[in-house]
Amino acid sequence: MKEGPDISHIASLIGDPARANMLTALMVGKALTASELAQEAGITLQTASSHLSKLEKGNLLRPRKQGRHKYFSLASDEVAHTLEALMGLAANAGHLRSRPGPRNAALREARVCYNHLAGEMGTRLYESMITRQLLRLNGEEVELTTAGAGFVRDFGIDLDALKAQRSALCRQCLDWSERRSHLAGSLGRAMLVRIEELGWAKRDTKTRIVAFSPNGKVRFDELAARG
Amino acid sequence: MKEGPDISHIASLIGDPARANMLTALMVGKALTASELAQEAGITLQTASSHLSKLEKGNLLRPRKQGRHKYFSLASDEVAHTLEALMGLAANAGHLRSRPGPRNAALREARVCYNHLAGEMGTRLYESMITRQLLRLNGEEVELTTAGAGFVRDFGIDLDALKAQRSALCRQCLDWSERRSHLAGSLGRAMLVRIEELGWAKRDTKTRIVAFSPNGKVRFDELAARG
DNA sequence: CGAATGCTTCGATTATGATCGAACCATGAA
DNA sequence: TTCATGGTTCGATCATAATCGAAGCATTCG
Structure with a gap:
């Protein structure tokens, strides 16, 4: 009560x-x-x-x-998530399973969540890395495998610097629009920074949108290929 | 607007x-x-x-x-999820990351979600199966590996009958209280049924609670062991 | 410094909606 | 069949809160 x-x-x-x-x-x-x-x-x-x-x-x-x-x-983001849930409910009259989240297509595709990549692209990257044994689930923990370490180093990420940080390297984070996980933690943040450095995508300075260029999308698709 | x-x-x-x-x-x-x-x-x-x-x-x-x-x-469940989100927000004043979801400890531990096991135990089982390569992520899809097939057969599940069904065998389902995935699909449902058959847990006929017996918990822990 | 602009506060007005007693309908038990 | 109980509907009452004009405070610009 x-x-x-x-x-x-x-x-x-x-x-x-x-x-x-x-x-x-x-x-x-x-x-x-x-x-x-x-x-x-x-x-x-x-x-x-x-x-x-x-x-x-x-x-x-x-x-x-x-x-x-x-x-x-x-x-x-908690507030945003809750609003998204209400939106889903408002849109969902009668439908048991559908896709909640922002209606804005750009936000669904790629957006910033706690400084890492969320949305469809965020979940795709995460799932690709799991599939290819670059990331491994250990109970609740998400761990970078040896192959994964090589992968992110090749991608241009200074893994030693990340590991020296206090925050968790890898974490699962709930992606509300996709209803699946995406990669969070310092590695998740670093990936987004790197994607920007490579010019694949730009964060909108005023919004949460991460705007991939056409070339950036192609590049990202290769990165997140299922291998 | x-x-x-x-x-x-x-x-x-x-x-x-x-x-x-x-x-x-x-x-x-x-x-x-x-x-x-x-x-x-x-x-x-x-x-x-x-x-x-x-x-x-x-x-x-x-x-x-x-x-x-x-x-x-x-x-x-969408409605329940939204209410849970609001609860999280009401409880969360100022805290960026905390644990939303039902306050009822029994519901957090194990509950029914679309007829499969949700809550802490649901996510533990799923993650254990991923960890042990019994389940494999293939992009968005969750697949049962050959080892996984053997595992569930040993557990007493008629996999052929499940595969003959139209619905997906394995699916990820968002676990709101744990903010991670648990196993859904026909296999997820079958697992819950089997857990009940084995007498490890009982579904409360009036609620969503799945009540594990002490022995059932031990057995489940073995099943979901990280080995 | 005065004027313009952004924002806050005050107070009166008005619309909205929760509430419950009374009356009515539906179902079940003796 | 009558009585009891569960639930719905109606209408009156009253509390609440959104709204905006007016006034005031803060910041910026010419």
């Missing part, structure tokens, strides 16, 4: 159409100003201000001030 | 405390009558009836009539 009020509060924050519109606008990962969000929701700035304050206090939004501008972004 | 009203409607359905309490009570997987749900929410039956009608129209609940009794259950 103590759980009830908690989810009802969060849900009621999302349950207002104006607030839902603003949250949806922020899902793409871009930080928007209060004025921009007011426009998104079709309400006055004062109303938006009041709503944004509520979302902030509910830990759904995180603000950042720049001079007279106040930018808001979603407080965490 | 067209997406907004959709999630706000679903979220507002969950956003009422009485409705949230009723939805939460149903998360355990048990079907409850309108009267029982009214009690759960601490409201009168007439109020509950009105709320339940809304949840039903919103495709969050599924009703089943038995004589004068009307039982309600969550409309799908």
